[in-house]
Amino acid sequence: MSKQESWTSAGSDDPRLACPITPVVDIVFSRWTTPILWTLHREGRMRFVELQRHIGTVTPKVLTQRLRQLERDGLVLRTYHPEVPPRVEYEISELGRSLAPLFAKLAEWSADHLDSVETARLAYDGGTLP
Amino acid sequence: MSKQESWTSAGSDDPRLACPITPVVDIVFSRWTTPILWTLHREGRMRFVELQRHIGTVTPKVLTQRLRQLERDGLVLRTYHPEVPPRVEYEISELGRSLAPLFAKLAEWSADHLDSVETARLAYDGGTLP
DNA sequence: CAGGATCCACTTGGATACTG
DNA sequence: CAGTATCCAAGTGGATCCTG
Numbered sequence: 001m002s003k004q005e006s007w008t009s010a011g012s013d014d015p016r017l018a019c020p021i022t023p024v025v026d027i028v029f030s031r032w033t034t035p036i037l038w039t040l041h042r043e044g045r046m047r048f049v050e051l052q053r054h055i056g057t058v059t060p061k062v063l064t065q066r067l068r069q070l071e072r073d074g075l076v077l078r079t080y081h082p083e084v085p086p087r088v089e090y091e092i093s094e095l096g097r098s099l100a101p102l103f104a105k106l107a108e109w110s111a112d113h114l115d116s117v118e119t120a121r122l123a124y125d126g127g128t129l130p
Numbered sequence: 131m132s133k134q135e136s137w138t139s140a141g142s143d144d145p146r147l148a149c150p151i152t153p154v155v156d157i158v159f160s161r162w163t164t165p166i167l168w169t170l171h172r173e174g175r176m177r178f179v180e181l182q183r184h185i186g187t188v189t190p191k192v193l194t195q196r197l198r199q200l201e202r203d204g205l206v207l208r209t210y211h212p213e214v215p216p217r218v219e220y221e222i223s224e225l226g227r228s229l230a231p232l233f234a235k236l237a238e239w240s241a242d243h244l245d246s247v248e249t250a251r252l253a254y255d256g257g258t259l260p
Numbered sequence: 261c262a263g264g265a266t267c268c269a270c271t272t273g274g275a276t277a278c279t280g
Numbered sequence: 281c282a283g284t285a286t287c288c289a290a291g292t293g294g295a296t297c298c299t300g
Contacts, residue, residue, distance in 0.1 A: 019165035020187075021233060024240040027161040027247060031272085035149035048282055055149075064283060073252025085281045086280080095246050097241065101149060105235045109228070110154045113271055116225050117157060122203025161292085179264055189294055196264060215261045216300075 027073055028099065032058060034068045037075065038095055038103070045091040046078075075099070157203055158229060162188060167226055168233070171205065175221040175228045205229070 028034070032055070039045060039054045046054070052063055067090060070076040075096035081087040133140060146149035158164070162185070169184045176184070182193055197220060200206040211217040 005268095019168040020188050021164055021168070021236045021240055023244065024236055029155050033153050034151055034155055038149040038151070047168060048264060057274095061275095061285090062281065063239055065273095070253040072251055072253075073247045075247075080282095083281095086283085088282060095250070098243055102235050102239050105232050106151045106154055109232050110151055113225060113228055114153065117205075120225065121202055124202040124204075187294095190263065191265095192293060193293095195293095210262095213261095213270090214300090218262060 027075075028102075030066070030069070032062065034103075036063075036066060036070060037092060037099065038074065040092040041097065041100070042091060042101075045089050047090050048090070051090060070096075077126060137195050147258060154213075157205075160196070160199070162192065162201060164233075165195075166200060167205065167222060170220060170222040171227065171230070171233075175209075175219050178220070181220060188206065200226075 002106075028037075035055045035058075036051070039051060043050075043054065048063075052058060052060065056064070067076060067078070069080050075093055077089070077091050077093045079089045083087070158167075165185045165188075166181070169181060173180075173184065182188060182190065185193070197206060197208070201208050203221070205223055207221050207223045208222070209219045211219070212256075
C-alpha cells in the first residue's frame with residue numbers, strides 16, 4: 001500500500017472537500033457529544049439530571065441542545081414518560097453503539113501517544129520561550 | 131465481554147472526567163485540524179499557500195493558528211527556509227502519521243453509517259415539523 | 261511569500277428565572 | 281423533573297492592512 005492510499009482509496013481534487021471525514025467529525029465530535037455518548041454507553045439508560053451529574057459542569061440548556069442533535073442524528077434515543085413529575089430517559093441507540101470500535105481506537109491512540117504530545121509541547125514551549 | 135466494559139476496562143467514577151477520550155478529541159478534532167492533517171498526509175510536504183488553497187476557504191490567520199497548535203502538539207513539522215521570498219514548508223510528523231489507522235476507522239464508519247444518520251435526520255425532521 | 265496586527269461580526273456557552 | 285426563555289460574557293473566525 002502506497003503512502004498516498006493509506007487513508008483514502010479514491011482521490012478527490014475538489015478543493016471544497018479536502019477532507020472526507022469532516023462530516024463525521026461534525027456529527028460525532030461536537031462539544032459535549034463524546035462525554036454524553038461515553039456515559040450513556042457505559043451507564044446505560046439514564047434520566048436527564050443523572051446524565052447531567054455524570055458529565056459534570058454542563059448547563060441544562062446546552063445539554064438539551066446536544067441531546068437534541070444526537071437524537072436527530074439517530075445516535076441517542078429519547079423516551080418520554082407522561083407522568084407527574086415527568087420522566088425522560090436517554091439511551092444510546094444501535095447506531096450510537098456502532099461507534100464503539102472507533103472510540104476504542106481513540107482510547108488506544110490516547111494511551112499510546114498522549115505522552116508524546118505532552119513531550120512535544122514541553123519541547124516547543126521550552127524552545128520558543130526560554 | 132459485558133456491554134459495560136467494551137469501551138473502557140477500568141471504571142472511573144470521577145465526575146470531572148466522565149470521558150477519557152476528551153483530551154484526544156481536543157488535540158485531533160479541533161476545527162480545521164482534520165483537513166490539514168488529511169491534506170498533508172495525502173499530498174506530502176507543502177508550502178503555506180498551497181495548503182491554504184487545498185483546504186479551501188480558510189483565512190491565513192486561522193490557518194496559522196491551527197498550524198502552530200499542530201506543530202506544538204508534534205503532529206506537524208514546520209521547515210523555514212531563510213530565502214527571498216521566504217519559503218515555509220509543512221509536513222506531517224511521525225506522530226501525526228500514527229493517526230492514520232484512526233482516520234481510516236473514521237472513514238470506514240463514515241462509509242458504513244453516514245446514510246443512516248441522514249435517514250434519521252429526515253425521519254426526525256419529518257416527524258417533528260410536518 | 262508567510263505571516264502578524266487590528267478590528268469586527270457572529271456564534272457558543274453560561275447564568276438566571278420561569279413553566280408544565 | 282425536564283426542560284424553555286432571556287440576557288449576556290467570551291471565544292472564534294473573517295476581513296483588511298501591513299511587514300520582513
